[in-house]
Amino acid sequence: MRTCKCEHWEVCPVCKPEWFDSEGNRLPPEPTPLQKANGRIGELEQQLASARAEVSELNNNVTICVVRMGELRQQLADSQQALRNVYEVWAGSEGIPMPEADYEIFLLNVVEQMRDAAKEGMK
Numbered sequence: 025m026r027t028c029k030c031e032h033w034e035v036c037p038v039c040k041p042e043w044f045d046s047e048g049n050r051l052p053p054e055p056t057p058l059q060k061a062n063g064r065i066g067e068l069e070q071q072l073a074s075a076r077a078e079v080s081e082l083n084n085n086v087t088i089c090v091v092r093m094g095e096l097r098q099q100l101a102d103s104q105q106a107l108r109n110v111y112e113v114w115a116g117s118e119g120i121p122m123p124e125a126d127y128e129i130f131l132l133n134v135v136e137q138m139r140d141a142a143k144e145g146m147k
């Protein structure tokens with residue numbers, strides 16, 4: 025077993041092998057518990073900042089969705105009103121009371137199909 029010739033205030037690779045690398049260079053000291061805690065706080069602060077950024081982006085997306093939903097509701101209301109208007113044109117018309125000619129029968133059939141399609145769309 026090798027013994028070193030260190031004085032009591034010194035260390036060398038023989039008396040403290042865990043403090044040196046394989047080439048005999050002194051390794052940096054292990055972080056103290058306080059330094060470790062500070063490092064961990066730094067990491068956590070980083071994570072908190074990115075979580076906050078994510079929440080903020082999600083909030084923006086929710087706002088965009090709410091605005092878009094409002095626009096779509098309005099479009100739906102407008103479309104249903106247009107269908108109601110189409111239906112009321114039918115309801116307020118005399119129509120063709122006694123269709124005789126082929127073209128009258130054909131037209132009445134087309135108009136009735138349009139009426140039914142409008143009614144279906146009003147639901």
Ligand SMILES: [Zn+2]
Pocket residue numbers: 028029030034035036037038039040
């Ligand atoms: Zn030594």
